[in-house]
Amino acid sequence: MRYLRLIDRFIKVSFVEEVSYRANFWINLLHSLLNLITGVLGVYVIFGQIDTLRGWSYAETLSVLGVYLTIQALRNLFIGPSLDALAGMDGEVWSGNLDFTLLRPMSIQFLASFRRWRLFALFDLLLGLGVLVYAAISMDQALSISNIAMFLLTLLFGAGILYAILLAFSALVFWSPGVMFMWIFDGVFQLARYPLGLYPGWVRLALTWIIPVGVITTIPAQALRGGLSMERLAFSLVMAVILILCASIFFRAALRRYASASS
Amino acid sequence: MPSLSNSPVIFVRNLTKTYRVPERESGLGASLKSMVRRSYQDVKAVQEISFSIQAGEMVGFIGPNGAGKTTTLKMLAGILYPSEGAAQVLGHIPWKRETAYLRRISIVLGNKSQMLWDIPPLDTFGVLGEIYSLPAAEYRNTLDELVDLLGMEEVLKKPVRNLSLGERMKCELVAGLLHRPAVLFLDEPTLGLDISIQRRVRDFLCQYNQRYGVTVLLTSHYMADVMALCPRVILIHHGKLLYDGRLDGLAQQLAPFKLVRLTLNHGISTTNALDLPPNAEIIEQENSHLTLRVDREAAPSAAAYLLDKLAVTDLTIEDPPIEAVMDQVYQEGNV
Amino acid sequence: MNHRGGWALIKSSWLSWMQYSSFFFILVFGWMITPLIYMLVWSGAAGTGTLGGLTSGEFIAYYLILILVNQLTYSQTNWTVGDVIRMGDLNHWLLRPMLPLYNPLANEVAGKVVTMIFVIPIASILAVVLRPELHTTWDKVVLSLLALAFAWLLRFFWGYWLALLAFWTARADALLALQDSLVFLMAGIVAPVWMLPAGFKLAASVLPFRFMVGFPVEILLGQISRQDLLIGFVYQAIWAVFAILLSAFIWRLGIQRYTAVGG
Structure with missing residues (x-):
């Protein structure tokens, strides 16, 4: 209850913060549209040359992009900005303002994950869902209720996996402040714009087991087109749970380390 | 000398903190070399410091830059783990960072801000009220009282970025005291303020201390702060405790x-x-x-x-x- | 011209940047990843046949060279010019007894050296692992290097005049982001320019962006007719001169405004 009230307060405050820079609205709009256009064109240009890419049709590949955009929008809604305030370029680990955060009488991980909201990301969410709907309509086979349910479940698990990875990457900053781990992750996460199957074997393995960003977008897209086995669904769930647990432990260790090493 | 009958609020015994810092030389070759291998050096920031402070005391913690004041303060606030030694504040071991402990202390840093930059202070205070889960009526009362004491009615609704340095410091004080801490750590609270605001801040701290008996440990480079507020001072230098006693005895003993x-x-x-x-x-x-x-x-x-x-x-x-x-x-x- | 001062500036920028070398390596990693993705996608799509006239190995060659060209012409300096103007550091530039342009140029040269320390080994390793196919001739190499020099000139000054808009607006960096998106779409990164859909191909052949990255690579790979080559050089030269004149013009107006307002 208390945590829900806090989230409510965080959202309101973030809204006030956001509208204090009105000029940013248009720039955000420009960014969002450009992001959409470059993403869709990236797929469109390739399928201007060929019909299927290693078993993935235009619509199916587009659905992966839709999942990517949707999950990115969810991330940018609160996890991204919150973790950025902690471990980003001007974040608290750099500026030293972490002291105040550490002194809050509550779960630091909760604070670090929920305190900043970027409501403009709701517009991105709409764009992402739009791409998904368009891709789903353009697919050959009709959508079944079970496919949609499986899709939503795997999307949720994917978001959980992404959260775990982001938390772990943020925690790395405590070890070497100044290294832009999030920038590295963003680079790798770009690969998730396309189906995992498009890449050579070694890239595929790395994106499944080392930094499992491929799982985040490809599995939901497979669920949508109806090619997802129950094992894959379970795999997704187990991976999400394990990663979130590990990331939380790692994050806590990082906080302890900060307290013992920083000045 | 503190009496032995009541146990101290802050108790510090042989507190020590050692850092490892990378060594770096200037020049081209050195910068290339440091990419490959870094050498480290142990820096003793705080060495075997011991003291205790009674409830309601205001103690000045003085020493030159790099003496180890802020490090000690951070260890007592629970932000840093010590390398060796023990400390107890309000019966808690600070670096365990128990919720019950964190609710009863506060730290105000003159060179860092906990205010949200782009929005009015009132909104930041609201968030803090939620974080410390203060009942609405209590929050209201405390806020009104602090605002009244500091005379800062008019700044509550302006974005923090538009406030002057002095107004921002007042906000920091309110933010630090909203949850009515029993122990207050102040690190350079008058840094960069003009004389009249410095006095205002001092008067406020003095009044607040008398009214609520909050225990204050204050560091400052302005001796005027220390002279106005702290009957007792602790002087450290190169991480070592040099003097602990009445301010007016300092000159006699040291000069x-x-x-x-x-x-x-x-x-x-x-x-x-x-x-x-x-x-x-x-x-x-x-x-x-x-x-x-x-x-x-x-x-x-x-x-x-x-x-x-x-x-x-x-x-x-x-x-x-x-x-x-x-x-x-x-x-x-x-x- | 104050060459001694200029050289000293380059050296000092380089030294201070080497202190942050890991920061630059990470930045460059992020910049390399997008073309790398499209290398994997296109070379995978080509499979054992050809696509748009290129085999899988030729795609790898195309993108490896593109990565080098992209890093050599990408002007990270211009991202900081706006900050320099806003924060008042411009005063230091103006107070020195040398052309203010020396400062961003020194940064640019120093930055190139630092990034190349990272890019060249990575590209070499990728070349060994992925086995690119490159058939070219010496005259193409020479022409390509000429185009590369112009590409750098054009991209630097194009970014510079955009960055100088910071004299008037706080969000000039949004325009730099827009430029990056347009480069992605039209400079041969999402796909070689000759494979773009007709509308984009037309836009790319007229607008300056292709001449910042893709043009020298096309020349080297011989994917361009003699006539298009000539026309391309004419366009490239016109745009470069235009960007230089525009930079000078905007600088003059901006300085007038800056000194009038007092920073």
């Missing part, structure tokens, strides 16, 4: 000299015309006024010598000003 102020009945033309006692050093000289520095023990004999040899109309012997004592300690690094 091995006294100042002799003279007024002569004639103007002074050239210095060599004066017959001064041995080892006396001229500090100031203006018309017929003269200030000399003499060894503490030699002060009476020097005064007698001066009265004997010169046409003195007035003579006083006093302790050097606290700033001068501090300057000497900081430069020499020992007592």
Whole structure:
């Protein structure tokens, strides 16, 4: 209850913060549209040359992009900005303002994950869902209720996996402040714009087991087109749970380390 | 000296903190080399410090830059783990960072802000009220009272980025005191403020301390802060405790000299015309006024010598000003 | 011209940047990843046949060279010019007895050296692992290097005049982001320019962006007719001169405004 009230307060405050820079609205709009256009064109240009890419049709590949955009929008809604305030370029680990955060009488991980909201990301969410709907309509086979349910479940698990990875990457900053781990992750996460199957074997393995960003977008897209086995669904769930647990432990260790090493 | 009957609020025993810092030389070759291998050096920020503070005390924690003041403060606030030693604040071990402990302390840092930059202070206070889960009525009362004490009604609804440095410091104080902490750590609370705001902040702290008996540990480079607020000071230098006691005893103990102020009945033309006692050093000289520095023990004999040899109309012997004592300690690094 | 001062500036920028070398390596990693993705996608799509006239190995060659060209012409300096103007650091530039342009140029040269320390080994390793196919001739190499020099000139000054808009607006960096998106779409990164859909191909052949990255690579790979080559050089030269003149013009107006307002 208390945590829900806090989230409510965080959202309101973030809204006030956001509208204090009105000029940013248009720039955000420009960014969002450009992001959409470059993403869709990236797929469109390739399928201007060929019909299927290693078993993935235009619509199916587009659905992966839709999942990517949707999950990115969810991330940018609160996890991204919150973790950025902690471990980003001007974040608290750099500026030293972490002291105040550490002194809050509550779960630091909760604070670090929920305190900043970027409501403009709701517009991105709409764009992402739009791409998904368009891709789903353009697919050959009709959508079944079970496919949609499986899709939503795997999307949720994917978001959980992404959260775990982001938390772990943020925690790395405590070890070497100044290294832009999030920038590295963003680079790798770009690969998730396309189906995992498009890449050579070694890239595929790395994106499944080392930094499992491929799982985040490809599995939901497979669920949508109806090619997802129950094992894959379970795999997704187990991976999400394990990663979130590990990331939380790692994050806590990082906080302890900060307290013992920083000045 | 604190009485032994009631147990202290802050208790510190042999607290020590050692850092490892990478060494870096200047120049091209060194910067290339440091990419491959880094050498480290152990820096002892705080060495075996012990003291205790009673409830309601206001203690000045002084020492030059890099003496280890902020490090000690952070260990007591629970932000840093010590390398060795023990500490208890309000019966808690700070670095366990128990919720019950964190609710009862607060830290205000003069060079860092916990205010959200782009929105009015009132919104930041609201968030803090939720974080410390303060009941609405209590939150309202505390806020009104603090705002009233600091006289900052008019800044509550302006974005923080539009506030002056002084107004921002007032906000920091409110933010730090909203949850009514029993122990308050203040790190350079008057940094960069003009004289009148400095006084305002001091008056506020004094009043607040009297009203609620909050225990305050304060670091400041402005001795005026310490003199106005803290009957007791703890001086550390190079991480070691040099002095713990009453402020007015500091000069006596630390300055091995006294100042002799003279007024002569004639103007002074050239210095060599004066017959001064041995080892006396001229500090100031203006018309017929003269200030000399003499060894503490030699002060009476020097005064007698001066009265004997010169046409003195007035003579006083006093302790050097606290700033001068501090300057000497900081430069020499020992007592 | 104050060459001694200029050289000293380059050296000092380089030294201070080497202190942050890991920061630059990470930045460059992020910049390399997008073309790398499209290398994997296109070479995978080509499979054992050809696509748009290129085999799988030729795609790898195309993108490896593109990565080098992209890093050599990408002007990270211009991202900081706006900050320099806003924060008042411009005063230091103006107070030195040398052309203010020396400062961003020194940064640019120093930055190139630092990034190349990272890019060249990575590209070499990728070349060994992925086995690119490159058939070229010496005259193409020479022409390509000429085009590369112009590409750098054009991209630097194009970014510079955009960055100088910071004299008037706080969000000039949004325009730099827009430029990056347009480069992605039209300079041969999402796909070689000759494979773009007709509308984009037309836009790319007229607008300056292709001449910042893709053009020298096309020349080297011989994917361009003699006539298009000539026309391309003419366009490239016109745009470069235009960007230089525009920079000078905007600088003059901006300085007038800056000194009038007092920073």
